[in-house]
Amino acid sequence: MRIAINTGGGDAPGLNAAIRAATLAALKRGWEVLGIKNGYGSIYTDEPFITLDEQAVQGITLQGGTILGTANRGNPFEMPYEKEDGEWGTKDVSDQLVNTFKEHEVDALIAIGGDGSMNIASKLIKKGLDIVGVPKTIDNDIYGCDVTLGFDTAISIATEAIDRITTTAESHHRLMVVEVMGRYAGWIALYSGIAASADVVLIPEIPFSYDSIVEKIKEREAKGRHYTMIVVAEGAKEQDGELVTKGKTVGQEVQLGGIADRVANKLSERTGKESRSVVLGHLQRGGSPSTYDRLISLRFGAAAIRCVQEHDFNKLVVLQDNQLKRIPITSIAEKMKSVSLESDTVQTARDIGICLGD
Ligand SMILES: Nc1ncnc2c1ncn2[C@@H]1O[C@H](COP(=O)(O)OP(=O)(O)OP(=O)(O)O)[C@@H](O)[C@H]1O
Ligand SMILES: O=P(O)(O)OC[C@H]1O[C@](O)(CO)[C@@H](O)[C@@H]1O
Numbered sequence: 001m002r003i004a005i006n007t008g009g010g011d012a013p014g015l016n017a018a019i020r021a022a023t024l025a026a027l028k029r030g031w032e033v034l035g036i037k038n039g040y041g042s043i044y045t046d047e048p049f050i051t052l053d054e055q056a057v058q059g060i061t062l063q064g065g066t067i068l069g070t071a072n073r074g075n076p077f078e079m080p081y082e083k084e085d086g087e088w089g090t091k092d093v094s095d096q097l098v099n100t101f102k103e104h105e106v107d108a109l110i111a112i113g114g115d116g117s118m119n120i121a122s123k124l125i126k127k128g129l130d131i132v133g134v135p136k137t138i139d140n141d142i143y144g145c146d147v148t149l150g151f152d153t154a155i156s157i158a159t160e161a162i163d164r165i166t167t168t169a170e171s172h173h174r175l176m177v178v179e180v181m182g183r184y185a186g187w188i189a190l191y192s193g194i195a196a197s198a199d200v201v202l203i204p205e206i207p208f209s210y211d212s213i214v215e216k217i218k219e220r221e222a223k224g225r226h227y228t229m230i231v232v233a234e235g236a237k238e239q240d241g242e243l244v245t246k247g248k249t250v251g252q253e254v255q256l257g258g259i260a261d262r263v264a265n266k267l268s269e270r271t272g273k274e275s276r277s278v279v280l281g282h283l284q285r286g287g288s289p290s291t292y293d294r295l296i297s298l299r300f301g302a303a304a305i306r307c308v309q310e311h312d313f314n315k316l317v318v319l320q321d322n323q324l325k326r327i328p329i330t331s332i333a334e335k336m337k338s339v340s341l342e343s344d345t346v347q348t349a350r351d352i353g354i355c356l357g358d
């Protein structure tokens, strides 16, 4: 058996642990393991694959990033390229990718990625590739999956950052607005916001009104709390408002960001209080994975190889109700997992007095 492994989309803490577990579990079965560099990037070059042996994955469980490199601009069905007139367009190079797999007699692909990577995998499955998916993204937004690798580390970092910003907010009697990642889902904002005792948490699933936040700030002032901590997801938006974005590059998803600044300015105007905004950005994705992420990544990586061994393809290995399960990749393509407004976590936020902006 010859398998290939790739990592796609934004990097996340735990990717290397998943690569290591998949590689070691495959080598243990006497299989050959290839790595694809930079998403699917190396496929179109003279050296489409590298060899992954024991030495290649030695000591990488604790390393951030991915030893394979990744890409969030390189969907084989919409590959960006520069046209003769200097403009950028996209083209479908998926046949070239499928042919390279066939020429190199690759029996199965372990695709480690987020929702975007699973959409690509789903289309490649329909073109005849045998794929097993591993759910990765700090955003925790993959449908059918209780938790994705990278999320735990991201919320730990965000929680620590919010804790630290709270002490300066209190000292300066300021409104502090902290912007966290998560794309169109509020998992990072909600979990880190609750854990760090934020006063206001704004998530994409609950469009917010400034009136509601101002009321919360006034309530706190009346109690002698002259500072307010506001956590905002990058994908949050005002009721009847638009997403705040930084534009789009051809072949890449729209870049979100800037909502914290907007909220901070508006709240200063409305309350007369001094405000500052902080964007946590890629801090949330970098560095060594938490213990939880190391373990879940190792479990996902090894489970993917058991899937291959059983020829159980077109499956994403997932955690559901604390058990490893397998779900068809094609069944989750083009879906996303939002925060449920009925969840006990949202109820907890409300019960302990966190304003959710509605
Ligand atoms: N293997 C890959 N090679 C090149 N591009 C990829 C690959 N996998 C995914 N992409 C592209 O990267 C983007 C994001 O992918 P995905 O949703 O899997 O990642 P993510 O962890 O959610 O992070 P993010 O969306 O922010 O980059 C999508 O536009 C997708 O087309
Ligand atoms: O690395 P980039 O292109 O800035 O991507 C940022 C995006 O990737 C993620 O970090 C992971 O999906 C999102 O939370 C964020 O919107």
Ligand SMILES: [Mg+2]
Binding pocket: 009, 114, 115, 116, 137, 139, 183
């Ligand atoms: Mg994504």
